Amino acid sequence: MAQISYREALNRAMVEEMKRDDSVVLMGEEVAEYDGAYKVTRGLLEKFGPGRVIDTPITELGFTGLGVGAAIAGLRPVVEWMTHNFALLALDQVVNEAAKTRHMSGGQLSVPIVFRGPNGPAEYLSSQHSQALASYWMHIPGLKVVAPAFPADAYGLLKTAIRDNDPVVILESEMLYGYKAEVPEEEFLTPLGKANILRQGEDISLISFGRPVHLALQAAVLLEQRGVQAEVIDLRSLRPLDEDTIAQSVKKTGRAVVIDESWPAASAGSYIAYRLAAECFDYLDAPVELVASEDVPMPYNHALELAVQPSVDKIMAAARRVLYLEAAHG
Amino acid sequence: MAEIIQMMALSPTMNEGTIAQWLVTEEQDFKSGTALCEVETDKATMTYEAPLSGRLLKILVTAGSSAAVGQAIAVAGKAGEDWKSAMGSDTSQPLETNPASTQAALPELGAVQPARAPEAPPPAETSSTARLPSGKAPASPLARKLARDTGIDLRGLRGSGPGGRIITRDVQAANQAPSAAPSLPKAQPSKTGTAPANAQLRGDSQPVSRMRSIIAQRLSESYRDAPHYIVRCVIDMERLLGFRNTLNIGRGEKISLNAFVLKLAAKALEAHPVLNSSWQGSSIQYKPSADIGLAVAVEGGLIAPVVRHCEQKGILQIGHELSDLVDRARQGSLQPDEYGDASFTISNLGMSGVEEFSAIINPPGVAILALGAIQDEAVVRDKQICIRPILHATLSADHRAVDGASAAAFIIELKKLVEEPALALL
Numbered sequence: 202m203a204q205i206s207y208r209e210a211l212n213r214a215m216v217e218e219m220k221r222d223d224s225v226v227l228m229g230e231e232v233a234e235y236d237g238a239y240k241v242t243r244g245l246l247e248k249f250g251p252g253r254v255i256d257t258p259i260t261e262l263g264f265t266g267l268g269v270g271a272a273i274a275g276l277r278p279v280v281e282w283m284t285h286n287f288a289l290l291a292l293d294q295v296v297n298e299a300a301k302t303r304h305m306s307g308g309q310l311s312v313p314i315v316f317r318g319p320n321g322p323a324e325y326l327s328s329q330h331s332q333a334l335a336s337y338w339m340h341i342p343g344l345k346v347v348a349p350a351f352p353a354d355a356y357g358l359l360k361t362a363i364r365d366n367d368p369v370v371i372l373e374s375e376m377l378y379g380y381k382a383e384v385p386e387e388e389f390l391t392p393l394g395k396a397n398i399l400r401q402g403e404d405i406s407l408i409s410f411g412r413p414v415h416l417a418l419q420a421a422v423l424l425e426q427r428g429v430q431a432e433v434i435d436l437r438s439l440r441p442l443d444e445d446t447i448a449q450s451v452k453k454t455g456r457a458v459v460i461d462e463s464w465p466a467a468s469a470g471s472y473i474a475y476r477l478a479a480e481c482f483d484y485l486d487a488p489v490e491l492v493a494s495e496d497v498p499m500p501y502n503h504a505l506e507l508a509v510q511p512s513v514d515k516i517m518a519a520a521r522r523v524l525y526l527e528a529a530h531g
Numbered sequence: 532m533a534e535i536i537q538m539m540a541l542s543p544t545m546n547e548g549t550i551a552q553w554l555v556t557e558e559q560d561f562k563s564g565t566a567l568c569e570v571e572t573d574k575a576t577m578t579y580e581a582p583l584s585g586r587l588l589k590i591l592v593t594a595g596s597s598a599a600v601g602q603a604i605a606v607a608g609k610a611g612e613d614w615k616s617a618m619g620s621d622t623s624q625p626l627e628t629n630p631a632s633t634q635a636a637l638p639e640l641g642a643v644q645p646a647r648a649p650e651a652p653p654p655a656e657t658s659s660t661a662r663l664p665s666g667k668a669p670a671s672p673l674a675r676k677l678a679r680d681t682g683i684d685l686r687g688l689r690g691s692g693p694g695g696r697i698i699t700r701d702v703q704a705a706n707q708a709p710s711a712a713p714s715l716p717k718a719q720p721s722k723t724g725t726a727p728a729n730a731q732l733r734g735d736s737q738p739v740s741r742m743r744s745i746i747a748q749r750l751s752e753s754y755r756d757a758p759h760y761i762v763r764c765v766i767d768m769e770r771l772l773g774f775r776n777t778l779n780i781g782r783g784e785k786i787s788l789n790a791f792v793l794k795l796a797a798k799a800l801e802a803h804p805v806l807n808s809s810w811q812g813s814s815i816q817y818k819p820s821a822d823i824g825l826a827v828a829v830e831g832g833l834i835a836p837v838v839r840h841c842e843q844k845g846i847l848q849i850g851h852e853l854s855d856l857v858d859r860a861r862q863g864s865l866q867p868d869e870y871g872d873a874s875f876t877i878s879n880l881g882m883s884g885v886e887e888f889s890a891i892i893n894p895p896g897v898a899i900l901a902l903g904a905i906q907d908e909a910v911v912r913d914k915q916i917c918i919r920p921i922l923h924a925t926l927s928a929d930h931r932a933v934d935g936a937s938a939a940a941f942i943i944e945l946k947k948l949v950e951e952p953a954l955a956l957l
Contacts, residue, residue: 206573239544240574324543379544379573455673455699486673486699487692525692525700 202385208241208378210352211317214359215242215279217388219249222277225363228255228264229281229318238283239319239378265291265316269298269368272314277363282318285334285372292337299368300343315362317371319378320348321412321462322499322510331499331506333463335410338370339439339472345393346439348372350414353384354437357391365393372439374412394441398450402430405520406450408473409460410436413492413511417460420516429524439469447473448480455486456523460511465493490519533588533608533617538598541570541577548572549597550604553590560586560610567605568594583607589614670697677702707888742832750891757810757897757929761889762938766946768905768920774952778846789825789879790850795948796900797821797841798955800875803941807874809895810932824873824893825853827860835893836860837873881905887923897929898938900945922949 205213219225231238233246233256246254257264261282268278282288288295299312322331338346345367349355355373362369399414400421407417414435421431432450436443451457457477461470474489495509520526538548551569555561566578567587585607592604606614668685670678674697678685683705690697739747771791779785800807800821809816821842824835836856838849859865876893879902887903901924908921924945928938948954 208573375544379546483672483676486671525698 202383204381205352205384206379206381207349207352207355207373208239210356210384211241211359211373212243212245214356214363215245216248218360218363219245219253224275225277225279226253226255226271227279227281228257228268230257230259230283232256232281237281239375241378242281261287261290262294266294266298268314269294269312272299272312273302273310277313279315279317279363282316284318284330284375285320286330286332288316288318289334295338295344295368295370296341300341303367304343311366312368313366314368315359315371316368317359317373319375320372321374322506323375324506325503326499327501328498333461333494335372335439335461335463335469336467339469343368344440345369346372347393347437348411348439349437350377350411350435352380352382354391354397356384357389358393358437361390361393364390369393372411376412391437394438394443396443396446397435397437398432398446399435400431400433402432402454404429404431404454405456405458405524406432406434406447406454407458407460407516407520408434408436408447410439410469411462413460413462416511416513416516419513420520423513423517424520429520431520442473442476444476444480447477451477451481452484455484457485458490458492458516458519458523460492460516462494462511464496465491466496468493487523487525490523492516492519533606533612533614534583534585535603535617536567536582536605536607538570538600538602538604539579540600541572541579542574544574545572545600547597547599550592550594551576552594554578555587557587557590586610588612668697669694671699674699674702681706704889740831746832749894753892753894757892758931759892759927760930760935762926762928762935762942763887764924764942764946766922766924766949767910768922768949771949771952772905772920784851784854786846786850787853789877790846790853791952792877792879792902792949793823793825793838793841793853794846794849795952795955796823796875796877796945798948799941799945801842802944803937805933805937806898806928806941808897808932809874810897810929815932818874820874822872822874824870824876825857826876826878826890826893827857829861829863834860834865834870835873835876836865836870876900877902881922887925889925889927892927892929897932899927901925901927
């Protein structure tokens with residue numbers, strides 16, 4: 202099995218789907234001539250020509266709406282947002298058009314479109330370009346939302362998203378674009394709405410999605426050195442959310458730490474913590490912990506920038522609290 | 532002094548780069564800021580500007596080859612310097628010089644403050660029974676469910692969680708120590724094996740016997756005053772069982788396993804006298820001999836007859852005395868000097884089939900060893916899974932007199948002796 206990067210996995214998925222289905226088109230800022238701001242669309246213009254790989258003006262609301270209309274008219278557009286920060290300009294087209302057209306047309310119309318781009322902090326990008334906006338999309342019925350943490354999932358989820366008949370938002374991570382891991386060479390699809398148990402454990406459930414999954418895995422290694430078996434769950438999809446898998450895990454372990462790189466209020470992480478409290482009430486030996494970013498705009502100072510985000514230290518501290526390994530007090 | 536030039540992260544996501552070409556050749560001088568080489572990153576080809584001025588002494592990574600961020604790609608210094616002087620013991624390992632890469636942004640494993648192992652929870656230094664305004668004890672939902680399912684009354688438990696919250700391990704501890712656990716009446720029939728006798732107790736109220744009253748007083752006092760903590764270990768019994776079988780061949784009065792444990796415990800106590808002591812408030816009295824009690828269940832309660840001077844006695848004598856004491860304990864004919872003042876106590880519930888349990892310290896001692904059933908278990912030996920007879924041993928110790936390190940050292944010493952009885956000859 203070949204080791205390929207997360208960005209190569211996304212690229213491979215798009216190449217395969219564009220070869221398979223002529224109705225798949227790609228549009229976005231710099232996706233064609235420049236190979237994409239993060240080089241995810243490298244070589245696509247050369248392979249598929251300017252009719253299917255389209256550089257758009259710097260106008261998120263405009264080209265996102267163009268994509269939605271094209272999807273209603275029968276194409277399967279992949280719209281690349283340079284980052285999710287810029288997609289805020291396109292909220293109306295996603296929330297009011299893409300997400301609602303099937304419902305409001307009584308099922309006569311569908312919007313088979315993929316919105317994708319990097320979400321969450323990278324580094325040295327300050328407040329406006331470092332936001333983790335998962336809950337903006339997860340909030341909206343009518344959307345599907347996925348957040349791959351590994352190249353294989355980036356590949357499998359993007360392919361499934363392109364084939365899906367409803368709008369799918371993909372939360373990629375700039376910090377993971379260069380991350381390499383094995384991706385099977387034969388074609389495969391990863392189902393939407395299915396979490397992945399990365400590591401089995403009996404003592405505590407660490408639940409995350411996207412980039413912080415890698416922090417959870419590191420914490421699990423540290424916990425194992427201390428005799429604690431952590432179960433690490435990569436949600437992969439936020440909507441639909443695989444509530445069965447996480448509830449089953451927490452009913453087994455009695456303890457949960459949810460890790461989400463966005464702010465804590467009204468976030469994916471806080472919703473998941475609420476679902477666990479409701480579904481697993483009788484099985485919890487400690488309140489569900491949420492490790493989120495600090496509730497402040499991202500500071501530019503690099504030390505502070507790192508300090509406000511979830512970290513292995515913060516996950517370990519939360520794990521110690523739910524495991525009652527802190528010195529007892531009171 | 533010659534210096535290493537490392538590959539730098541030229542984009543936030545770059546983990547490695549390929550040298551496209553060197554723009555400065557070996558033995559050529561350059562100034563800080565000069566373009567040293569071109570590097571293909573994951574996104575683009577960038578020029579690498581010299582971080583210092585000097586002479587390029589040696590190119591380590593040639594054009595077309597790649598290097599991880601932090602890896603040495605060249606050595607610079609003054610004319611005539613030996614480039615090898617800059618090389619440390621190992622230059623192939625990438626150094627984490629730039630926190631921009633994904634891996635480097637994550638803390639080092641060792642940087643995380645170590646958590647306390649869950650095997651050694653801090654049960655003693657917690658609050659006494661806490662109460663919510665409703666009068667209920669604060670308890671986790673799982674602890675409440677477990678208490679409901681096993682018939683434990685939460686009102687009598689001390690919570691070891693924050694704010695005195697009763698958590699699962701408190702209920703589990705209560706389940707393991709029946710004498711200290713305030714169980715709800717409805718749960719009793721299902722938990723006891725002797726149904727006919729206990730069936731008569733249902734709905735009945737009985738006066739407390741003198742023995743029960745003494746047990747209640749002494750063990751309440753011990754559990755209240757001595758901050759108990761628990762140290763566990765798993766002991767492979769294969770050698771000792773074989774040893775015992777050999778010694779018992781052709782012997783009329785078989786030597787019991789308890790006799791071996793008393794003897795080996797005495798040996799371990801010799802090495803760890805802290806466990807063979809008594810807390811006296813302003814002093815700790817270290818006992819001159821290993822006087823080991825063995826808890827024996829009797830009609831209506833329990834009693835712990837003591838074999839004195841186990842450290843001086845042979846295994847046959849200990850076995851003989853023990854069997855006599857246990858018999859007379861069950862008949863209720865022990866003399867007071869035969870059961871008082873144990874310096875150390877062993878409680879063995881192995882015959883009842885429980886895997887492991889913890890016991891309340893028997894005053895005036897400072898520790899008690901609780902032994903479960905010996906059961907075949909799959910264990911790993913020399914990277915092979917094999918089946919061994921395993922004993923779960925649990926030591927409760929009084930933290931006023933014995934710290935965790937001493938308790939751990941003692942129980943591990945005992946484990947070594949049981950697993951290799953020949954060591955007792957030394």
